[in-house]
Amino acid sequence: METERFLLGERMPTSLNQAYWFVFQGEQLVLIDGAVPIAPSAEALGFAPLRMQYVGLLDDIDVISAEISPDANLPENATTSTVRGLFNRLDETQFWVAGRAIQLVDWDRTHQFCGRCAAPMETSDLEHVKICPNCNNRSYPRLCPAVIVAVTKGDRLLLAHNERHREGFYTVLAGFVEAGESLEQTVKREIKEEVGIDVKNIQYFGSQPWPFPNSLMLGFTAEWAGGDFVYEDEIEHADWYTPDDMPPYPPSPSIAYSLIENFRQSYA
Ligand SMILES: [Zn+2]
Numbered sequence: 001m002e003t004e005r006f007l008l009g010e011r012m013p014t015s016l017n018q019a020y021w022f023v024f025q026g027e028q029l030v031l032i033d034g035a036v037p038i039a040p041s042a043e044a045l046g047f048a049p050l051r052m053q054y055v056g057l058l059d060d061i062d063v064i065s066a067e068i069s070p071d072a073n074l075p076e077n078a079t080t081s082t083v084r085g086l087f088n089r090l091d092e093t094q095f096w097v098a099g100r101a102i103q104l105v106d107w108d109r110t111h112q113f114c115g116r117c118a119a120p121m122e123t124s125d126l127e128h129v130k131i132c133p134n135c136n137n138r139s140y141p142r143l144c145p146a147v148i149v150a151v152t153k154g155d156r157l158l159l160a161h162n163e164r165h166r167e168g169f170y171t172v173l174a175g176f177v178e179a180g181e182s183l184e185q186t187v188k189r190e191i192k193e194e195v196g197i198d199v200k201n202i203q204y205f206g207s208q209p210w211p212f213p214n215s216l217m218l219g220f221t222a223e224w225a226g227g228d229f230v231y232e233d234e235i236e237h238a239d240w241y242t243p244d245d246m247p248p249y250p251p252s253p254s255i256a257y258s259l260i261e262n263f264r265q266s267y268a
Contacts, residue, residue, distance in 0.1 A: 005058060005059050005093045006056055006057065006058050006063075006093055006096070006097055007056050007057040008055075008056040008100070009054055009055065009056040009057060009062075009063075010054060010126070010127045010128050011054060011125065011126060011127070012052070012053075012054040012064075012125070013054070013062060016040055016041065016062060016064075017040060018038050018039065018040055018061060018062075019038065019039065019040070019061060019062040019063065019064045020036050020037070020038055020058055020061055020062070020063045020064070020097075021036070021037050021038070021039060021042055021045060021047070021064055021066060022036060022055065022063065022064070022065045022066070022097070022098055022101035022102075023037075023042065023045070023047055023049070023065075023066045023067075023068055024065065024066070024067050024068070024101070024102060024105045025067075025068050025069075025070060025072065025074070025080060026070055027082055027083075027102070028080035028081060028082060029080065029081055029082070029083055029086065029098055029101075029102070030047075030068070030074060030078050030079075030080050031078065031079050031080070031081065032045060032075065032077055032078055033077050034079065036090070036094060036098070038061065042064075042066050045075065046074075046075045047066065047068050047072070048068065048069075048072065049066035049067060049068055050066075050067050050068060050069060051066065051067050051105075051108045051109070052064055052065065052066045052067075053065045053066075053101075053104040053105065053108055053128070055097065055100055055101050055104060056097070056100070058093065058094070058097055063097060063101070065100075065101035065102070065104050065105050066105070067105045067108070067109060083095070083098045083099055083102050083211065083212075084212055086098060092253055096209065099209055099210075099211030100209070100211065102211055102213075103141055103211045103213070103214050104128065104141060106213060106214070107128070107139075107140075107141040107142070108123070108130075111130050111139045114132035114134065114135060114137050114139075115137065115139065116132065116135050116137045117132060117134050117135045117137070119132050119133065119134035119135070120133075121139065128140065128141055141214075142214060143214055143215070143216045144176055144177075144214055144215050144216070145176070145177040145183075145215070145216050145218055146174055146175060146176045146177060146210070146215045146216070146217055146218065147174060147175060147177065147183055147186045147187050147190060147217075147218050147219075147220055148172055148173070148174035148217050148218070148219050148220070148255055148256060148259065149172055149173055149174070149187050149190070149191060149199070149202075149219075149220045149221070149222055149259075150172045150205070150219075150220070150221045150222070150259040150260065150262070150263055151172070151173070151191060151197070151199055151221075151222050151223070151224060152221070152222075152223055152224065152263065153223070153224035153240050155242060155243070155267050156240035156241055156242050157172075157240065157241050157242075157243075157246075157260065157263045158172070158173070158195070158197075158224075158238065158239075158240060158241075159171060159172065159238070159239065159241050159246070159247060159249065159260075160172075160173055160194070160195065160231070160235050160236075160237065160238035160239075161235070161236045161237045161238075161247075162234050162235055162236065163234055163236055164234060167248070168247075168248055169247075169248055169249055169250050170237075170241075170246075170247040170248065170249055171249055171250050171256045171260070172256055172259050172260065173190060173191060173194050173195065174190070174217070174256075175189075175190035175193070175194070176215075183204075183218055183220070184202050187199065187202050187220050187222060188202075191222070192227075194231060194234075194235055194238075195229050195230065195231045195235065195238045196227055196228065196229055196230030196231060197224060197225075197226065197227035197228070197229065198224075198225040198226045198227050199222035199223060199224060199225050200222065200223055200225035201222060201223045202220055202221075202222045203220060203221045203222070204218070204219075204220060205219035205220055205221050205255075205258075205259060205262070206219045206255065206258065207219060207255070208253075208254070208255040208258075210255075217255050219255045219258070219259050221259070221262075221263075242267075243263065243264045243267045243268060246260070246264070
């Protein structure tokens with residue numbers, strides 16, 4: 001994520017001059033004239049938000065996320081899209097800010113009541129936390145860490161086709177971190193579960209927020225340590241590929257793309 005233009009924030013300013021409004025109806029981001037609108041208030045744009053969250057500063061302009069009713073009428077010049085559908089339509093920084101915005105909206109929407117005693121939660125003015133006035137339970141926006149791993153065997157890279165991947169992409173393997181696991185344990189378990197091989201020399205590569213709905217992708221490289229391919233369930237095909245003979249793989253700016261390009265360049 002290119003971060004120079006965006007400064008993360010948690011406290012809603014007491015007064016707003018102009019702000020970017022990332023307004024969501026359900027999972028849909030509402031664009032005005034095809035862009036994220038700038039206005040002094042949601043009302044000025046014709047919206048009546050149910051809830052609002054402070055997101056940060058984008059190009060020195062406050063960013064607010066807001067949720068409107070599923071039944072609300074939209075202005076005539078409004079269009080809607082999932083955040084994921086805006087991958088190439090917003091600039092890259094706005095795309096990642098939209099990802100933070102939808103996660104805050106989703107957290108606010110799904111933590112209205114205490115998970116322990118069911119009392120209505122109160123939202124802190126100081127940070128993104130909901131506090132139960134009855135039992136003091138606290139709820140923060142939750143991230144689900146997942147590992148994504150480029151496994152090599154000599155000058156070949158492991159790529160797999162998963163039935164979930166549209167467009168016939170082949171990509172590196174990924175999976176969620178389970179409770180109680182270290183990241184290295186997750187890497188070893190996921191690769192073994194998905195394709196039946198053992199890996200060694202696990203090295204951290206980099207990370208990327210993946211707000212669909214709330215993952216943080218942690219990239220690793222690893223080397224084959226033993227075993228032959230055994231796969232079933234979601235994996236339709238897996239194989240080792242040399243840099244000059246690769247199947248179609250995911251586009252930038254995904255971390256899968258970065259891992260695969262890193263492999264290609266190191267053997268080019
Ligand atoms: Zn409670």
